[in-house]
Amino acid sequence: EKLTIGLIPADGIGKEVIPPAAEVMDAVLPGKFEFITLPAGFELFQQTGVALPEETVETLRTKCQGALFGAVSSPSHKVAGYSSPIVALRKKLQTYANIRPVSSPSVRNAKNQDVPVDMLIIRENTECLYIKSERLETDENGAKVAYADRKITEFASKRIGRVAFEQAVARGKLREQQKQQGIKVGWTGKPKVTIVHKSNVLSVSDGLFRESVLAVKNEKPEYADVDVEEQLVDSMVYRMFREPEKFDVVVAPNMYGDIISDGAAALVGSLGLVPSTNFGDVVVIGEPVHGSAPDIAGKGIANPIASIRSAAMLLENLNFTAEAAKIYNSVDKLLSEGKILTPDLGGNATTKDVTAAIISNL
């Protein structure tokens, strides 16, 4: 029986990279998927006044086994009535974990060594400043004063902590298998979880995030073998660039996770390479980490790799592990050959060229 996959290209290059991802899914499992395209985005809002139609959410919730989201445009001015559809979607479908693998066979560290990077960033996806509870007041001089609430719960912090420890253990097992098969692995140490916070300033809220994730370590015997370390968010950004080889699984509250995953993308060469899934109990939504890139939208030169890798992550979630591996390998081959690359990677290939090459390498 067919699986239904919702495609929400949304804005800008989202519309150019989601169809290639669907094409690759279809190439690796012909006829297995029925794709339905669902509307959302800032452009939709400009036309209809609605950024995320209720029907899109309901279709994802009731009909889809998985989804792929493109990217949304960010109006720089505050637009009355507009609110980011991806933030709303994550909340409505309770995709509580944003999972962002960042890897590269070789990156230059601060000691001028070529090191492998093999990080998995686990971003909490439902709270922190993203609850968007803000208010505007006026001070005694009539000047504006704004407040935003940052919410951190023990519940969501433990939930994301569990994702981090589970992933650390699973990655550890996979690496053992790979080592036995003689496959070179990126991260070679014991499984490790790095907790990112700023509890030296936010002792209550980040203190709660920290202690909740730490507490997860004692929940299962198999977590005992996972090393745990902490990094203040400022220091994390610094160290990630100085010694990127030292990170395995990294877990962070929503906003810090947003920032460090873009930083990590710079490390491995391009935002156009970094995939993610919005993971939860209802439906998994693959999503490239990059934005809608208005500067290159419509030119046919957007890098489809982040989306294609997001499709592979989605396949893993649907238990098509072997098919996902085929996609990863095909992408890795393309990158290591370094011939057919979009401009963000210094090449002059088009979105279509890259997609065709990945499909033919499968």
Added chain:
Amino acid sequence: EKLTIGLIPADGIGKEVIPPAAEVMDAVLPGKFEFITLPAGFELFQQTGVALPEETVETLRTKCQGALFGAVSSPSHKVAGYSSPIVALRKKLQTYANIRPVSSPSVRNAKNQDVPVDMLIIRENTECLYIKSERLETDENGAKVAYADRKITEFASKRIGRVAFEQAVARGKLREQQKQQGIKVGWTGKPKVTIVHKSNVLSVSDGLFRESVLAVKNEKPEYADVDVEEQLVDSMVYRMFREPEKFDVVVAPNMYGDIISDGAAALVGSLGLVPSTNFGDVVVIGEPVHGSAPDIAGKGIANPIASIRSAAMLLENLNFTAEAAKIYNSVDKLLSEGKILTPDLGGNATTKDVTAAIISNL
């Protein structure tokens, strides 16, 4: 008549890098300064129960023409009654701008080009999540729920915006002079202010920061010539690493400023190189951007350059521009020779070696 400079070494390597900075000030203007050492820090808290004695604050407020702060240790556990003394000091003395110049004659960008970096990060220093207004509640299941308030005011945002535009104009003028003297300058374009925010999610609070800084541009005719651009904070971290040559003055709310300045330090090679001043109307406090570095504290190998450059920034604020320039030049000479370097820069010199070399080059 002598000027009184408060020295607050605080914790860890703070105690090793502040004396060298005072030594260099004394070498460049012999006998001009009276230095008084003032207590603060986590170590002090452990001994006395007080992290920032009221007398330290009062001495700075009433007796000092300037100050240098070292670094504070961050207990990873929440310690009852302890609160970061540097955050408290910034607030009590209303040093509303944290000014962090990040520069290097040559850094590798994403296109593999060697480019100069010449950024001035202006971090708002009194509000945002740093107001430390947090509370802990319990949900219906007895689990903990924490809230932190993020406060952004029109007043403080305009105030920091003015610092950014003033600095952009002043740097522009200085560069014109330097060009005429045949001195190679880092930033070669028109003066530019980059506003960092995340108004696509925080439309009210970051929206207020954004609109307040933008409004400053119209306050003085000379600001008309300053280019203004905006970067979402995640994108800012990405771009800073991809094309660091494209930034002149960067202005950000407190927390984003904290994060991007550590990131920028990774870009130019070491946190041990990046100075700052906490700037306000009462007193200016120079402060290296690095932390207390417990891993190397007590070994005599901490890089004193960030502190020494912070001392030079303090001298500029006290209108000893020529003497400040001597210090900058001496540090630049040491770095370009690349012989006497502390371990963070790949060398094996000590704090004393580097300080002595900088003094002898003056």
